[in-house]
Amino acid sequence: MTTLLCDADGTLFPSEEPAYAASAGVTNRFLAELGAERSYGPDELQAMTNGKNFRAAAQELARGYGRELAGDELDGWVAQEKDVVTEHLRTVLRPDPAVRDPLRAVAGRFTLAAVTSSASSRLDACLEVTDLAGLFDPQRRFSAEDSLEVPTSKPDPAVYAFAGERLGVTPDVAVAVEDSINGALSAVAAGFPTIGTVQFVAEGDREARTAALHEAGARVVVRSWAEVVDLLG
Template identity: 85%
Template structure:
């Protein structure tokens, strides 16, 4: 094995809960325009769309209200949500030695790449404030929102397939690390062996998430990046 394909949100940093908290205001305005009768709490939105980017979530939510959202209208909502969430994550994320130190060890043996559903600008901001940017070269960051000819989101395997082609690695040469069900489904569908991680999953939810990751095809589930080092080195 030569390469480690790392999901970002919820895997490299604990961004999912604060991202949904910031996204909720935009999402609820969007839902109100669709005809929603009440606002949704961040945890409800996370349960509905975890592992998908806002573009895919918005399209799915719109279909639930009998709308087919695309084009400039969708792009405008995506842009609003991206700006709000990225600004918030810059204020709440911090460097974490429990992530950075194991990743530095892994970087000594494997090429690291980030494979995310989120926008490239959001990924760059999160890597910067968590002090991980130097471990993920810009050419080794892949976004389902920005890197592909047509934006998509996990569980579509397109972003993993694209990353493999760009890096010149086959499923025999790379392993994915994912925290979400949709992310694991994406990596597995692209053929990559997958490690599930629950490092940033709330304690009460860890057992259920671990089981769901196994059902999605993860070969093993770990609770820390230190365990990933033990598995791979």
């Protein structure tokens, strides 16, 4: 094994809950334009779209109202949501030794790459404020929103396939680490053995998430990055 393909949100940092909190205002304005009769809370939105980026979530929500979004209209909403969420995450995320120190311990033995559904600018900001940027070379950061010719989102395996191609690694030498069901499905569909993690999942939800990650194809599910290091030996 030479390479760790690391999901970002919910895996490298606890960004999913604050991201949905910041995104809710934009998402509810978007839903109101579609004809929604009520607003949705961050927890509801996360349950509906966890592991998908806003582009994919917006398209899915629009289809529920008989709309197909594309082009400038969709890009405008995506840009709004990205800016709001990125600025919020810059203010709430902090370095976490429970992530940073285990990753530093393996950085000399393994190539570390980030593989995310989120926009590159959001990923860069989160890595910066959590003191992880130095572990993930900019050339080893892959975004389903920005790196691909056609933007997509997990569970589509395209971003993992692209990362493997660019890094020159195959599933026999690279392993993915994912916290979400859609993320695990993406990595598994691309052929990469996958470690599930529940480090940032609420204690009361861990049992269900662990079972769901196994069902999605994760080989093993851990509770911390320290356990990932132990698995790598």
